[in-house]
Amino acid sequence: MPERIYNFSPGPATLPVEVLEEAARDIVNFKNKGIGLIELSHRSKEFMAVAEETETLIRQLLAVPENYKVLFLQGGASSQFFMIPMNLLGNGKKATYLNTGVWSKKAIKEAENFGDITVAYSSADVSFNRVPQENEYNVTPGSEYLYLVSNNTIYGTQFASFPEKETMLVCDMSSDILSRPLDIAKFGIIFAGAQKNMGPAGVTVVIIRDDLLDRVADNVPTMLKYKTHADKSSMFNTPPTFAIYCVGRVMNWLKAQGGVAAMQKINEKKASQIYQVIDSGDFYRGHAEKASRSMMNIAFNLPTSELEAKFISEAAAVGLDGLKGHRSIGGCRASIYNAFPAEGVDKLVDFMTGFAADNS
């Protein structure tokens, strides 16, 4: 068996190895009960305890207030793009969106089928290399919510802080949830596909203020109403039991690391090491404006596309995998979510330094 590689994939992404080992044991024989984890009825007391623990840990780690529900849904963040307006808009209701990349653009497209949508800001003309300051856009009066993507995986941009305006925020946090403390009370809905910072693909965590549950029209399909899932503690139908279990184990690991405040410090350190190499000369160019830089995804270019290809290939040969940038902007990208180990960042930094020296 080769050594474990360092996996810079943007998602599904690196998970804590102890979580993988625990899952491997439980899959064959859940807590030594003579039955496998994925064979457990979702209504068994064993699995109900798993789901409850997962929810409790998320609530603790993010300090989720009592008047918010934590839901485990399917269909990815992409299904939230239409569920949000389907549940909160309709009948000409308004919402304001900030367009900071592919994922917000997709969310805008879906929302336009259900409400009166204003795109108050777009960085499309600068290859989405920045997110706006609060004084750069106006929320349309009467908007039910202001929609934003907290971290843009493809471009390596991130909101350093959240808008302070009074409008309720709805936020796609797929690629940075649990990477830093949050004031949940600003948000109506936070959602995140699990496969970056929480676990495997196959479950989407939705945190929703409970007064929003009743806004949905009667004729919306039952499965697409947040209320359906909130009323049944995400057990209206069979939930993705394995994914929920893994999220719970990752939350348990995160708690043992000291929680999200401690994790934020670790993430800042990891990211700053790589940005330092980028900023130390002309060889590497960061894609994002400095004020918009992401702690989770670091997108950068080399002097030529040939050097980028060489960089990606030589890095892979020494166990630094998945450094190819997204096809929409090319170049390189290092995704370093919570579970990405510090030693892997050290190794990348050394490799980048050496590669620049050898190829300048």
Next chain:
Amino acid sequence: MPERIYNFSPGPATLPVEVLEEAARDIVNFKNKGIGLIELSHRSKEFMAVAEETETLIRQLLAVPENYKVLFLQGGASSQFFMIPMNLLGNGKKATYLNTGVWSKKAIKEAENFGDITVAYSSADVSFNRVPQENEYNVTPGSEYLYLVSNNTIYGTQFASFPEKETMLVCDMSSDILSRPLDIAKFGIIFAGAQKNMGPAGVTVVIIRDDLLDRVADNVPTMLKYKTHADKSSMFNTPPTFAIYCVGRVMNWLKAQGGVAAMQKINEKKASQIYQVIDSGDFYRGHAEKASRSMMNIAFNLPTSELEAKFISEAAAVGLDGLKGHRSIGGCRASIYNAFPAEGVDKLVDFMTGFAADNS
């Protein structure tokens, strides 16, 4: 560690132990590549090969014709209840439904939001203890499709054969897909949540005739159009990679058992052993009419609810777990999907025989 129990749960359900062991290895270190299965990017060549193999095996095992797509979706069978009419009906189009239990009833409720629905048959007045013969209902002329649930998990009923009428069939096969050979050409859509006969919860397999993909209205959310997923080989967004992997491994196991024709014989034998005990005296009463009996779920009663409780509890004590019937009809139920081992059936039969002798 206790011995592996016999798990009669209706779903999530028993899986082949060799699949569990393979998944356990790959979760930590996928094919010895130094990366875990659930850490693999869905766009990596490793995972693309997994998805492709899973689809190929399903196509082989069910002899799926070329003009059908096999999709891996999320949201459970429950999401198909509205996706089907959302994609195929609208504008006053008609469909005919057969109501043979809770799941068809839910499907009817969702469909009524999108089209003109006729319920041509219902066994609600006889506690859903039967499915109809073809001469017991009329398909409404002009129906786009005839909807049925091939096997009713809760009541232990199953269509022994499928309607021969000309109307295209749409079928929920969640609890008996791959348990017997099928003539796919009769069906427009077949769908099944994986967690009974195919793998873990978290993926729904949809087999759809390709001419149906273009019927959907433009303003349907992108994620809810079958065409979206068909055009992108189920990779429009991040698919539930672990669940797809497991389905592939179960398909591989099924192929090694001789495929669905061989499995049908095994299933018939397992079910008939239990029905023989039920029919051998007055102690046990089968819920389903004989002509409607399911090979997958066997629902039965004992003389009193006290004896049923005693039966369930004493069975669990000897490693026969999950025999409690669904709350809607009470009693007992043995779910014996493809992966449920023959030895477990032998053990149940012995237990039932002994329990009847001791408690008559």
